[in-house]
Amino acid sequence: MARVLLAWEFGAGLGHLNRLLPVAVRLVALGHEAVFAVPDPEAxxxxxxxVLPDAAAALLAGPHWKPVPAPGLRDVPTDSFADVLRLFDAHRPEVLRAAVAxxxxxxxxxxxDLIVADFAPTLALAAPxxxxxxxxxxxxxxxxxGRPLPPMRPWVQALPEHSRAHEADLLDAAGRLHRERQGRPLRHLADLFSGDRTFVCTxxxxxxxGPHRRGPVCMPFNVPRVTPGPPVAERTGGAALYLPANHPQVRAAFTALEAAGIPCDAHIGGADPHAAARAAPPGVAVHGRPLPLETVLPAATALIHHGGLATAYAGLQAGVPQLVMPVNLExxxxxxxxxxxxxAVLLPGRGAVEPATIRAALERLTGDPVITAAAQAAARAAAARPRQDTLELVVAACRDFLEEPRRRRA
Structure with a gap:
């Protein structure tokens, strides 16, 4: 039996952990021991x-990165990942050294015996x-x-000078530690975000x-398989709404749905479902659990959400027009x-958006034959893509590494 460390260090919420957990379950079923290192073990x-009741004691506290409480620093645009890391003071040698310690x-x-990591670049510096x-x-x-960091926005062609300077500072600080510990130079900051095997799940x-990536990407674990629905004009369902409780446009979306007379199944993530139901207008059914996208979306005439990858792709598979109100860069x-x-139609996720603007967008989604035809074409394209079991690929890579010492001994 081998021991596997499953670790993550940057990023809020539990999305990174939720990508590690299915791998851990499979490896434990194969007889291996799973140990987790996370920023906040109690959370x-x-x-x-x-999913792993016996792993309750195997939760260790890794680095817990928090943004620097300096308002002026947060005003710096985040054009590359170096700009993001700088918000956490990761360019300062003493801060980086403390994380590695x-x-x-x-x-x-x-x-x-094996490390499975998600968004853990400083673990790459410490790994034996x-x-x-x-x-x-x-x-x-x-x-x-294997290259300098590209712009995070794929529609941007070149990085500004401050982003290149931030990357140089980070590479200098990380490179010193890398030479001390690994005995060789760190050529690119981006190399810390990859491993001996890397699976880009998107x-x-x-x-x-996408414009800069040479290798392939893999289907994410958490994307449901959704059957395409009939043309929007033939659907019997209303809208589906999937927004977090802190999204600035929840109330405006409720008002727009009521004004348009569009029935809606809604899930407000992180909200008290009873309070959310009281705030919802007639015709909007608030569900305490996440919507079963594979059953709701093929009948829906519109999908309203904030731009989560799994929700977006589920909507494409179902052929449903989408109103997206993103809040963050991702x-x-x-x-x-x-x-x-x-x-899809895009509206701002931040700031004030009038309910009338959301209503007009919804009416355009369901009434514009160009948009509804594009949704059907997207569903056909999604259905034609080859199916891929990424989890099986990841577990197979883990097994290869764990069995390699046994093969060498034999």
Whole structure:
């Protein structure tokens, strides 16, 4: 039996952990031991225990990166990943060294035979020689290795000077540690985000580094398989709405749906479902659990959401026109990918958006034959793509690394 360390360090929420958990479940079923290192073990514990009850004690605290509380620093545009890392003071040698020291403690306690990492670049600096690393991530968190960081926005051609300077500072700080510990230079900052095997789990159309990525991408684990629905004009359902509780446009979307007389099934992520139901107008059914996209979307006439990758791709598979209101950069990149299909309308996620504007967008989605035809074409294209079991590919790579020492001994 081998011991596998599954780790993540950057990023809010539990999305990175939710990508690691299916791998852990499969490896534990094969007889291996799973140990987790996460920024906040108590926040992660319920998700881990739900699928691996015996792993409750195997939760270690890795580095916990928090943005620097300096308003002026946050005003700097984030054009590349170097700009993002600078918001966490990762360019400062003492901060970087402290994060690596935290990983040293985790590694001494876990003593892993294999590392499976998601968005954990400083773990790449600390990882001992001879312990293989399998890296998972979405397109946003795995910039292409072997080159300087490209722009995060695929519609931008070149980086500004401040982004290149930030990358140089980060590479200098990380490079010193890399030489000390690994005995060789770190040629590119992006190399810390890849491993001995790397799996970029995204949809090619939504990959922020698509114009620069040489290798293939893999279908994400959490994308449901959705059957295309009939043409929008023949559908019997109303709209489907999937927004987080802190999204600025929830109330405006409710008002627009009521004004347009469009029935809607809604899930407000992170909200008290009873409070959300009280705030919803007649005709909007608020569900306490996430909507079953594979059953709701093929009958829906419109999909309203904030630009989550899984939701966006489920909508494409179903052939439903989409109204997207992104809040952050990653969601904006996904929204731009949707817009290129012709099957989506984009509105701002931040700031004030009038309910009348949302209503007009919904009426355009369902009434414009160009948009509805584009949605059907996107569904046909999605159905024609070859199916791929990415989880099986990841587990096979892990097994190869874990069985290699046994093959050498034989």
């Amino acid at each position: 992660a514990r319920p998700a881990v225990v739900r 935290r990983w040293d403690g985790v590694l001494a306690q876990a003593r892993p 020689a001879g312990v293989p690393r399998v890296v998972l991530g979405n397109g946003y968190t795995v910039p292409p290795p 949809i090619a159309a939504f990959d922020p580094y 969601q904006s990149i996904t929204a731009r990918g949707l817009q290129r299909t012709g099957a």
